[in-house]
Amino acid sequence: MSFSVAGKHALVTGAGAGINLAFAKLLLQRGCSVTIGDIGLRPGAEELLRQYPHVAGDNSKRPAAIFHKTDVSSWPQLNSLWARATSAFPSVDIVCPGAGIFEPEWSGFWEPPVTKTNPTSPSRDRADAEPGTYTQLNVNLTHPIRLSQLALAHWLGEQNKAKAAAGQARGVLLHTPMWTEDPEKIAMKRETDDFAEPEEMAEAMLKLCEDPEYGDGTILEVTKGALRVVPEYNAAPPSGRGLALAGYQEMQDKLVERLKSGGFKA
Template sequence: MALSVAGRYAIITGGGSGINLAFAKKLLSRGCSVLVGDISLRPEAQDLLKQYPHDPLTPPSANRPVALFKKTDVTSWPQLSALTRAAETAFPQIDIVVPGAGIFEPRWSSFWNPPKSPTNPNSPSRDDADGDPGHYAVLDVNLTHPIRLSQLAIAHWTSRRIPGSLLIVGSMAGYVHGIGSPLYFASKHGVHGFVRSLGRLRDTVGIRTAAIAPGAVNVYSSPIKTRASANRISFL
């Protein structure tokens, strides 16, 4: 059954650009208010907030959806909690959560550019070789963040005994593998396994879980205009 999003309320991480910005635009156009959590907003995202302004004195509705922004580093658990609290303050409830922020194994967090060490002093990596515990940013953003935000969302829905929809942005990389970017492939395989593991939530507590798995994405003149080939893992 199709889910109407009119009059609903959503959190989207990574909505400041790209696929997640396009998704935020689609939800708003269909009457769903959106809180974007991201490090920053591209001009297109700033324009979207102006198009759907938030007036604290006028509650959002299906006829007047609003777009809000909260600066969020998704690798920070306190900031993810603050993002959830901001949505609970701005909206009557949260209906849809999209942990969408992700990165494609940049040189500064790549398996093949290991953290700096005495034998590797010139690595571009910003991952901390002396971290205790250690972290790879690719895994923090692509895997740990959607797991943690999902926990926060599920807590919101189950504590209020309301249904919810969780949509995680996976990747075709979750079905394949390659030596060039092993951390990225590992993160997306993990995301897909995580989503499959939550499939029974629909029948037990009314929480719909799904992932989309985009392939190559072409961005034209605007990050809002995207074209992607995608498969969809769903437990709706």
């Protein structure tokens, strides 16, 4: 079934920068209003809000963008984000739980929480948390699950309207702050690395919303210059451009040497 985003209303987390900002911009250009949920906004996102202002009571059908500061690891803040979206717009038709982090040192496996035996860890995760929790899992896994539950509850209460949910997994190299500003990832970059642009990923995400070729449950693999529908079973591994950093193995070798010489403290 075809689905046009024109005249619809989307909720996109992580649209303060990167891929999700590119997706929000594309939606607005296509006539779809957007609620942005993120912990902050980069200049490009601030400009988008100025370009597509939301005016209460405006019945012109012009697309608009709003921002609601949201830490997606917090369920109360996700509830607040949802309430903001549904109060500002007639409905939420498209949901993209796009906010994500990629193995930052402050919430990664090789940097356990601070303890008496591990006092210098850069981790922000609490060793005394009850229940125990890792921010990386809360952002990348739990937040999409909870936001999807809120979306389904909303949609099943509004009969017979076409809706769309688009998610993303991070694996391809993209020119986003996640890759260009993290010191560890900068150290892995080489001139030969082949990065894709956020706009290419955003175009693929829009296809998942609108193109009838991609049905429910489609896993669409995006590499630089190529798309592939990943089969349900016996999928071949990803191939193509923009899949690996030239300096990745060097960083892994340094990690192994660190573990050999200093052990692992948790």
